[in-house]
Amino acid sequence: MRDVSIIGIGQIEVGEHWDVSLRDLGARALLAALADAGIDRPDALYVGNMLSGTLGSQEQLATLIADWSGLRGIEALKVEAACASGAAALRVGVMAVAGGIHEIVAVLGVEKMTDLDGEEATAALMTAADAEYEGIHGTSFISLNALLMRRYMEEMGVPQEAFAGFPINAHANAVNNPNAMFRQPITRDTYSRAPMIADPINLFDSAPICDGAAAVILCPTERAREFSSRPVRIAASAVATDSVALHDRRDPLFLSAVQASALKAYRQAGIGPEEIDLFELHDAFSIIAALSLEACGFAPRGEGTRLAADGEIGPRGRLPICTMGGLKARGHPVGATGIYQVVEATLQLRGLAGANQVPGARWAMTQNIGGVGGTAITHILEGQG
Amino acid sequence: MRLAPHWRVRAQRLQLRGEVCQCCGERLFPPRDVCPACHQPADKPFAFCGEGTVYSFSTVYEAPKGYERFAPYTIALVRLKEGPLVTAQLTDIDPADVRIGLPVEMVTRVLREEGEDGMVIYGYKFRPLLEREVAGTEARE
Secondary structure, eight states, rough: OOOOOOOOOOOOOOOOOTTSSSHHHHHHHHHHHHHHHHHHHOSEEEEOOSSSHHHOOOOSSSHHHHHHHHTTEEEEEEBBBTHHHHHHHHHHHHHHTTTTTTEEEEEEEEEEOOSOOHHHHHHHHGGGGGTTTTGGGGGOOOHHHHHHHHHHHHHHOOGGGGTTTHHHHHHHHTTTTTOOSSSOOOOOOHHTTTTTEEEEGGGGBOOOOBBBEEEEEEEEEEGGGOOOOOOEEEEEEEEEEEOOGGGGGGOOOHHHHHHHHHHHHHHHHHHHGOOEEEOOOOSSBBHHHHHHHHHHHOOOTTTTTHHTTTTSSTTTTTSSSSTTOIIIIIIHHHHHHHHHHHHHHHHHHHHOOOGOOTTTTTEEEEEEEETTTEEEEEEEEEEEO | OOOOOHTTTHHHHHHHHEEEEEETTEESSSSSBOOOTTTTTEEEEOOOOOOOEEEEEEEESSSOOTTTGGGGOOOEEEEEETSEEEEEOOSSSOOOOOOOEEEEEEEEEEEEEEOOTTTTEEEEEEEEEEEHHHHHHHHOO
């Protein structure tokens, strides 16, 4: 198997792009990444996207975006794994280059969620859950996460205020990210006064509905210096799955797919959690941030919120997370999120993260989660000095 | 109008029909062809008694389309007596009175309405276990 590196990145500002279509969002991020790598025509394009069919009545999306980017004719496929679609597309790209199938591969994550009203976007997100046994009961995706958060608070004896550290950190970091959606800091007071959207989840515990696109270009590590002076090596790429429905798990408060994908990734990279310099985790909801830290070995069970309370998750803390705003404040255009995480981690490892730069960062972990932990995809990236 | 998807799960929706794995004894709801615990074929029907306790809950105020008339309603994970968790709405209870551990029982109610000319879909919800039955349970224990 060949070692794979990232030689180019591109991203569009996350937000409500009423004036830009799905195809143009995708093409712009893709062309930016190709320009960054100095590549005209990749061998293949893999597009991570969850909702183009549901919200945009558009499939064959990768073919469409290839054409709209001046790449008509190349291999182009869409990859779907709900909210983990972006990282899933990267996984396919890594397999293609590592397996010697292709030399230069482009991976794009793109999502357009604001063309329909919020109610329709909310209903579309519920397609990540079990339609016959969760959706039919009038469950929303937020309420599934609320079920987890309430049980966690009761079983672990954790009060709601303990989760405030996650959105506070995310918003503080987004202030310095020109591509973030919410560039305003929030305080503990803002958090405690926020309206409930699905008790006990309040407005600041939940990532926003938005549009976005981000892309990376891959090639074999042995050729990476031909294209980039600051390539970033993909040291691990690992997918694991759990049941789609929460009720099918023996212990819903333990995200077993998250743990399994992280353990596989640590093994592939030959490092442990203590060596990770920053972690772009999947903070779609504050409860998922806490459960991910626990499942990945950064905190004992029931103590995930303590890292946030002790200030260890800031850019200069022991374990910086969501260093450019995370899903909460950079925004969560679902199928694009996994690639934003990798683009941001690449900026950190190139030393180009500006005011949020994690000093001396060498190892970055990104983790993209589909549904409520049904699919977990972990990548570990290594900077090359 | 989608008839078949609702028709084919009628035993699950109306009778809480699941399966018991003949290999490891795991009780499964909903039924499936392969036991998730021991990975052997599962095919023996099992009717759950319909009683359980609330494992977790969350109240929905802004209901998805087709569920508006029930709002606000409480979604719960119910731990059935025989073991599995089930996702369902709670009914016949004020959302403010729901707590983790509350004993509940299955009832058949309207799950969803699809407009004047559409279908009315029935299925299981859970209501607080009637007091006489709680007393009976305690007496047996």
